[in-house]
Amino acid sequence: MIAAPHPPSRRRPAGQVRSALIAAGLELAQAGGPDAVVLREATRRVGVVPNAAYRHFADRDALLAEVCVAAMDQLAGRMLEQVAAVPGGGDAKQAAIARLGALGVAYLDFATQETGLFETAFAVPRHLEYAGDTADGHRPTPFQLLGRGLDELVTAGVLPAERRPDAEYPVWSSVHGMAVLITQGPLRGVPGQFARQLTDQLLAFIARGV
Amino acid sequence: MIAAPHPPSRRRPAGQVRSALIAAGLELAQAGGPDAVVLREATRRVGVVPNAAYRHFADRDALLAEVCVAAMDQLAGRMLEQVAAVPGGGDAKQAAIARLGALGVAYLDFATQETGLFETAFAVPRHLEYAGDTADGHRPTPFQLLGRGLDELVTAGVLPAERRPDAEYPVWSSVHGMAVLITQGPLRGVPGQFARQLTDQLLAFIARGV
């Protein structure tokens, strides 16, 4: 046996393995949702032995939780992009409405195009807390973006100020509910054309209800 | 070794093991959601060896799928109860609105009180189809109940007939979204009082938007 007595046993720069594990977990989540982020596979991709993960995370759920906030951050990024792409000029009321609509469409597009990540973003393990809004280094949360959109609606004079408080919740519920029903629920697999019709219908519904 | 050469190896009446497995799975789902319905534990509760399950289900997902329709059926049952409990007399318009509201409240109550079952009802395995509406022997689906509620709204003159088509979807999305956000999503753990306020606000939102 001429086996090397101890394989180099190299050690990566501080924090590198940790973030690499999160990145690997994100890949797995993208491909297969939260259940697919399996600790051993993540370590395999990073090129490290399974137990090494326990130097950086208490357990698999702790890793998953980090992946979840990363996924949520990606959703927020997509929403930011889309709202920035809305042409600005013209009527202020129309613009505010268009920007809010862009947020909703981005939300739904992300859910259908990146179903794994979308599912993961909301799959924070049961006993763990959802990270408070906008942890350091991250974008504003989708919830905050929605709040800004509604504020714009008020300043543009579209939404009466007295109806602004807590208006986030029904709007968020509507969009989130449709996203869930289409991507994971009984409405999954409906043809894209019908899904788009549902989206338009939903936006009109929200505009009347808010 | 005086071991009995072959333990009785008894055989249950036809179909009994199958339904017992579903019932056991339902218990597991109630306590811990879809991930908790684990094949081996179900067989253990039924008092049978793990492999016996494979005589009745192709695999664990097939068992889970059956548990899902049972859970959905329970949700429908709760909705039926609640809508039947709405006092009938008085203004037809008010009555129709009250009955639709009762459906929504029942949906949300079920989600908060039976979170495991609620989660399971919508956790049909990816590659399997959602059972078409109202399989034999089951109650009407929640979706059908919602449709009836909206029909009542039309006949009572509350909802213009031209807005009836496909009105299920935005309404369903709103209620379902809130249920998901409160029970599994970022809103979980909010105090019950706030949750109730959100529910009222949501119903008003729906009434305006529909």
Next chain:
DNA sequence: GGCGTATGGTGGACGGTGTCCACATAATTC
């Protein structure tokens, strides 16, 4: 009525997973 055959149970095994323990090394601190 005897008998073959499908039906539904058993036992044992395999690979995969999360997690724990004991150990070994590299980096950091005094």
Next chain:
DNA sequence: GAATTATGTGGACACCGTCCACCATACGCC
């Protein structure tokens, strides 16, 4: 330079879903 801490390794355990080979019963058919 020594002691301590942080990080990676190796090996093990229990649990899970699933497959294979075997066996006992119930049932239809001649």
